Amino acid sequence: MIAMETKDLCLAYGEAIVFDELNFSIPKGKITVFVGSNGCGKSTLLRSLARLIKPKDGVVLIDGSEIAKLPTKEVAKRLAILPQGPIAPEGLTVLQLVKQGRYPYQSWLRQWSQEDEQKVTQALEATGMTAYAERTVDSLSGGQRQRAWIALTLAQGTDTILLDEPTTYLDLTHQIDVLDLLFELYEKEGRTIIMVLHDINLACRYAHHMVAIKDHAIWAAGKPEDIVNEEMIADVFGMECIISQDPLFGTPMVIPHGKGRKPNLD
Template sequence: MNTFDLNHVTIGYEQKTVLEQLSFSIPHGKITVLLGANGCGKSTLLSTLARQRDALGGEIAFRNKPLDSYRAKEAARLMAFMPQVNVAPDGLTVEQLVRFGRYPYQTFFKRYSEDDERAVERALAFTDTVSLRDTLVSNLSGGQKQRVWIALALAQESETILLDEPTTYLDMSHQIEILDLMYRLNRLEGKTIIMVLHDLHLACRYADHVIALAGGNVYREGSPNDVVDETFMKDVFGLKVVVTEDPLYGTPLCVPYSHYELNEKRPT
């Protein structure tokens, strides 16, 4: 079973088409990364899959059912979405924020339960944020905030997690920390992870499946080794590169030429 199946889907906003006639599938239980140049529609596609906006045409199936056939709380139990920009209300602690992840399970007759408590504690433990539980979210560092928002998504206990640029504005150490966490969620918990990433090297290292967007449609998809080469980099990013092998993981590593001829000798 695929997590998503798209059939001739057109997406955009305010009746402006961004991507059209998309037909592809996102595999279940894998890490899929959406790639492409700025403005190509990656975030718009991800937010459409997350039901934050409606498709302009075509059919999207989620777990073999029409995406729009799910009720809001039912969908929230099955998928969690972390947008690029997250803002917590003032005065909210980490634990209070993570508890919001249990909202899909609340009803008028069923309030916060022991199951909810266990889910929150597990999410805090998995993201190593237990020690931050009483800290105001506004007082956290960038890397800590990202882990806390991921904890909120984990508290939903959804099998599919969609993240829009989860490593933006983080230094290299925190980028690896967040992506290692996604890898653990996938390999240990069986979560389907769908991400937008800008760092091509890290995308190739962590992704099982990549979907590259260009020219309003899918340019190429498959494993990183099948997708990323010199032609791909020229066509999608307009960049001349040498593609070599990551010495640690054997995934594609792109070494770009400069746009400017660099003639001066570098000090050694």
């Protein structure tokens, strides 16, 4: 099944074309990861899926519906996006932040409900943030802040979650912590998760579906074990490497040659 897809999508900044006649799909209920070198267009593509960038031409579909024609609140009930490096207002508590995820469901006819309260409670529990509910977001560690923002997206109650580099600025322990959390959401709730990651090995470990982007075009898309090879790494990242197997998960593991010290291939 398909969660999202593009048809002849053209994205541009002014007169500069970023993507042209782009056609690809995102599988439903899986983890999809965009990879590629800096400036290749990963974040631009992710933002276009969330309707944050208006296409010059073509369409983005979510569950078969053209996202540009859906009311804003309807879009917010179908997908949630966590941008890179979000900033909360000073003094905002974790609970107040997470409650904002329920705003798409509020109206003058429907005020805060027991269901809203339940969704917020579940989001805090799922992310391990219940004990921090009354703490201000700016007082948390980097990993805790990221969990708070993910709790906000969970409270929104969408089937699809988009995240732009959710592990940026986190140390390795917190990177794994956040990615494990997202994987649990897939396993327990069948959420469709679409994210941009810089670390190719972590992308291979957590992705069911990978989209490799080069020069504002899709170089390849598919299972990591099907598309990650020495040619792909050389073309997409401009780096020589050998491909081994992750000893824990059996997924592709990229070992770069490097430019200073020569590898011992004996």
